[in-house]
Amino acid sequence: MNKLRGYIFARPFMGERAPQHVQNIILRDYCNKKGFELLLAATEYAMPDSSMILESVLDDLDSVDGIVFYSLYQLPTSTTQRQSVYSRVLASGKSLHFAVEGMSIAKQDDVDSVEQCLLVKATLDNCVSEVEV
Amino acid sequence: MVFTSDEDLAIANEYSALGYIIRPNADKDAYKWIQQSTARVAANALNIGKPSDDEKFLNEIHNLVKPSALNDFRLKVIQGLNALPEFRLMYFRLAKPYLEAIVGNELAMQQRINLSIQMPNDSSSLLPVHADTWSGDSPFEVVVWLPLVNCFGTKAMYLLPPTESAKFSDDFSARGGSSSESIFESIKNEVKWLEVKSGQVLVFDQSLPHGNRLNNESETRWSMNCRFKGVFTPYGDKKPGEFFEPITLRPASKRGMSYTLPKIS
Numbered sequence: 117m118n119k120l121r122g123y124i125f126a127r128p129f130m131g132e133r134a135p136q137h138v139q140n141i142i143l144r145d146y147c148n149k150k151g152f153e154l155l156l157a158a159t160e161y162a163m164p165d166s167s168m169i170l171e172s173v174l175d176d177l178d179s180v181d182g183i184v185f186y187s188l189y190q191l192p193t194s195t196t197q198r199q200s201v202y203s204r205v206l207a208s209g210k211s212l213h214f215a216v217e218g219m220s221i222a223k224q225d226d227v228d229s230v231e232q233c234l235l236v237k238a239t240l241d242n243c244v245s246e247v248e249v
Numbered sequence: 250m251v252f253t254s255d256e257d258l259a260i261a262n263e264y265s266a267l268g269y270i271i272r273p274n275a276d277k278d279a280y281k282w283i284q285q286s287t288a289r290v291a292a293n294a295l296n297i298g299k300p301s302d303d304e305k306f307l308n309e310i311h312n313l314v315k316p317s318a319l320n321d322f323r324l325k326v327i328q329g330l331n332a333l334p335e336f337r338l339m340y341f342r343l344a345k346p347y348l349e350a351i352v353g354n355e356l357a358m359q360q361r362i363n364l365s366i367q368m369p370n371d372s373s374s375l376l377p378v379h380a381d382t383w384s385g386d387s388p389f390e391v392v393v394w395l396p397l398v399n400c401f402g403t404k405a406m407y408l409l410p411p412t413e414s415a416k417f418s419d420d421f422s423a424r425g426g427s428s429s430e431s432i433f434e435s436i437k438n439e440v441k442w443l444e445v446k447s448g449q450v451l452v453f454d455q456s457l458p459h460g461n462r463l464n465n466e467s468e469t470r471w472s473m474n475c476r477f478k479g480v481f482t483p484y485g486d487k488k489p490g491e492f493f494e495p496i497t498l499r500p501a502s503k504r505g506m507s508y509t510l511p512k513i514s
Contacts, residue, residue: 126485126486127385135488135491136385136486159385161383161384162382162384162485162486163383
């Protein structure tokens with residue numbers, strides 16, 4: 117059975133928030149449904165913009181088959197950093213999974229869908245949320 | 250002006266200087282109840298009879314549980330204990346006067362108490378160096394850490410004292426993302442190992458880096474931990490209702506929270 121390292125957040129991400137125990141439940145459910153073994157989740161530091169824990173998870177890629185994020189909105193906000201995450205994972209023949217969205221990246225072609233969701237979400241934060249008629 | 254009693258002030262000063270206090274359990278009956286309940290729930294999980302000596306049974310659990318079965322066993326025990334209605338009250342009673350001196354008397358308590366079982370030479374239940382605040386806990390929280398057996402040597406936990414911790418914090422960007430092992434290597438000569446005996450309780454500042462190492466002693470460590478904070482102090486990522494619950498709200502606060510000014514129109 118392929119092993120995925122869990123990855124959750126200890127702070128809000130792109131305007132969203134979920135309790136840590138709920139994030140873990142969603143990871144477990146995703147892995148159960150997809151037939152992966154879930155390894156104890158690493159919790160990203162609470163400091164704003166930190167992806168230090170993600171970096172240490174990436175350093176340990178050799179020991180797992182991939183990483184499962186609670187949400188794709190927990191990817192680094194910097195485009196350069198995100199591209200680096202994708203290329204490190206794909207170059208190692210591993211995969212990224214996003215439990216809430218049910219999406220994954222196992223090859224370069226998969227990156228676009230994830231990037232589009234991220235960009236739309238970031239743009240929506242700057243759009244009107246309600247129109248009064 | 251400080252109106253704190255001499256006794257409370259001594260506890261407060263010691264906590265501020267060291268980052269922790271170790272004291273006798275404030276309620277010995279509560280401790281006996283917790284130790285006995287834990288041994289009984291554990292024996293039940295193993296389908297064996299009630300132990301004749303609770304502490305010896307806990308210390309020697311590695312003779313009955315394989316490392317590969319440890320996490321499932323641990324979960325069964327802590328779920329069994331958390332299902333007992335008196336458990337959290339008993340736990341609170343162990344440290345009530347110390348919490349009142351360090352935190353205050355209107356408290357929020359973690360909803361589910363945690364259990365750690367660390368068998369000799371078992372690397373599966375290690376807790377790498379961390380501060381709870383790095384993972385979203387509020388710096389207003391303290392941990393009440395309860396050993397159910399004598400904890401000494403590598404069977405104990407360690408803590409980085411406040412002065413050394415402040416230096417570590419200044420250098421965090423260089424060291425915080427490194428592996429836990431390299432972080433530990435860089436602080437191993439500065440950490441303090443906390444010997445806590447069965448019958449004592451430790452209250453420590455969870456914002457100070459802490460953790461444990463491989464237990465090289467011949468006995469198994471059993472310890473519990475639970476977070477407390479002032480109910481009206483800022484919350485981190487762990488919120489009231491989902492992680493904390495108010496346990497000692499006072500009438501004036503209840504009145505204040507429901508009060509509304511008279512209507513004027």
